[in-house]
Amino acid sequence: MESSPFSFLMMTCQVGAEHVLKQEILSKYPEFRFSYSRPGFLTWKIPSCLIQKDKMEIQSVFMRYCGVSLGKITGDDFAKNAVQFWNRIGERKFDRLHVFPKDKATPGESGYEPGLTEESRRIFKTIVSHAPEFFQNKPRFSFPEIEASKGDTVMDCLIAAPGEWWIGYHQAVDWRSSFPGGLLTLSMPSDAVSRAFLKFEEGLRWSGFPIQTGSRCADIGSAPGGGAQALLCRGAEVLGVDPAEMSPVLMKHPRFTHLRGRINQLKRRYFRKSRWITTDMNVSPNYTLDVLEDLVLHPEIRIRGMLFTLKLLKWELFADIPDYIDRIRNWGFNDIKVNQLQFNRQEVMLAAIKNPFHR
Numbered sequence: 001m002e003s004s005p006f007s008f009l010m011m012t013c014q015v016g017a018e019h020v021l022k023q024e025i026l027s028k029y030p031e032f033r034f035s036y037s038r039p040g041f042l043t044w045k046i047p048s049c050l051i052q053k054d055k056m057e058i059q060s061v062f063m064r065y066c067g068v069s070l071g072k073i074t075g076d077d078f079a080k081n082a083v084q085f086w087n088r089i090g091e092r093k094f095d096r097l098h099v100f101p102k103d104k105a106t107p108g109e110s111g112y113e114p115g116l117t118e119e120s121r122r123i124f125k126t127i128v129s130h131a132p133e134f135f136q137n138k139p140r141f142s143f144p145e146i147e148a149s150k151g152d153t154v155m156d157c158l159i160a161a162p163g164e165w166w167i168g169y170h171q172a173v174d175w176r177s178s179f180p181g182g183l184l185t186l187s188m189p190s191d192a193v194s195r196a197f198l199k200f201e202e203g204l205r206w207s208g209f210p211i212q213t214g215s216r217c218a219d220i221g222s223a224p225g226g227g228a229q230a231l232l233c234r235g236a237e238v239l240g241v242d243p244a245e246m247s248p249v250l251m252k253h254p255r256f257t258h259l260r261g262r263i264n265q266l267k268r269r270y271f272r273k274s275r276w277i278t279t280d281m282n283v284s285p286n287y288t289l290d291v292l293e294d295l296v297l298h299p300e301i302r303i304r305g306m307l308f309t310l311k312l313l314k315w316e317l318f319a320d321i322p323d324y325i326d327r328i329r330n331w332g333f334n335d336i337k338v339n340q341l342q343f344n345r346q347e348v349m350l351a352a353i354k355n356p357f358h359r
């Protein structure tokens with residue numbers, strides 16, 4: 001338990017999403033006081049009593065990482081900073097160490113993708129090499145990408161700028177909070193035909209959907225085909241719908257079929273065997289939902305789960321997310337989650353599944 005009546009939280013998000021994260025947090029947690037922000041990084045002053053047993057479980061669409069702040073360390077000498085790091089955390093007990101940067105730019109902008117950097121990896125190694133003997137040569141402190149297990153207390157070092165380390169801690173409570181800064185280490189395979197591969201590879205892992213050999217998926221707005229590749233890598237059979245040309249890599253794939261045209265022009269019977277839908281159309285959220293509704297409520301179609309992007313063509317659309325969720329729930333999907341993922345741009349990823357045990 002903290003001795004001061006107030007504590008500070010530090011959060012990261014996509015560069016450009018700070019204002020929506022701020023509004024979201026203020027509406028859900030009225031006891032939080034906004035303290036400070038810069039691109040991709042926010043801090044909050046909160047009553048210390050809200051931090052119980054190091055466990056802060058904040059529900060947010062736009063937040064990627066959240067930890068209790070122990071303040072910052074500045075200076076360009078990594079070794080000196082590392083000594084200060086250990087002094088700062090004192091006798092606190094923890095299970096993992098995560099070192100990660102805040103984002104520098106919007107995902108996909110001029111080739112930039114969020115993730116651990118050479119610098120953050122070097123800082124991790126410097127901190128470990130200055131650690132008290134107890135931490136040395138322990139497998140769980142052996143490499144920067146190491147994931148925490150659910151329930152672990154994680155000591156965090158967030159690199160906000162060169163020579164500016166913010167120290168904090170969090171408890172791993174879910175999939176996202178197990179990774180350093182909520183960041184997956186994922187890169188584009190050399191044969192990936194579009195950035196959508198990263199988006200859907202991350203989305204599939206985040207959703208936990210059991211898409212595997214033989215799963216039948218309809219991918220709507222499939223061209224050129226990176227998203228479909230993420231499904232094919234899992235062994236799925238993919239029906240891609242798009243008026244645009246698919247990459248030849250997809251057209252050659254034995255488990256991929258292209259239905260060329262707009263979804264609203266195609267006969268519903270093509271989708272009788274589909275059980276999963278993915279979609280990433282460059283259209284408004286309501287258009288995407290109209291397309292999905294028309295498919296999932298059709299009497300001959302039995303869809304178990306959907307994974308798709310909702311494009312926030314203007315940021316203000318974030319306020320409609322609860323209405324989008326209600327609409328999808330009315331179609332019979334009882335397990336729904338929505339997040340702005342690491343590889344999403346001005347959009348969010350939504351996963352909805354019908355729990356077979358739910359009526």
Ligand SMILES: C[S@@+](CC[C@H](N)C(=O)[O-])C[C@H]1O[C@@H](n2cnc3c(N)ncnc32)[C@H](O)[C@@H]1O
Nearest residue numbers: 194196221222223224225226227262263281282
């Ligand atoms: C962002 S791209 C999709 C990227 C793709 N998912 C990938 O994996 O490479 C959006 C696509 O949506 C398609 N699209 C837009 N409206 C559509 C509709 N009504 N039916 C089918 N495709 C549509 C566009 O032709 C475009 O290729």
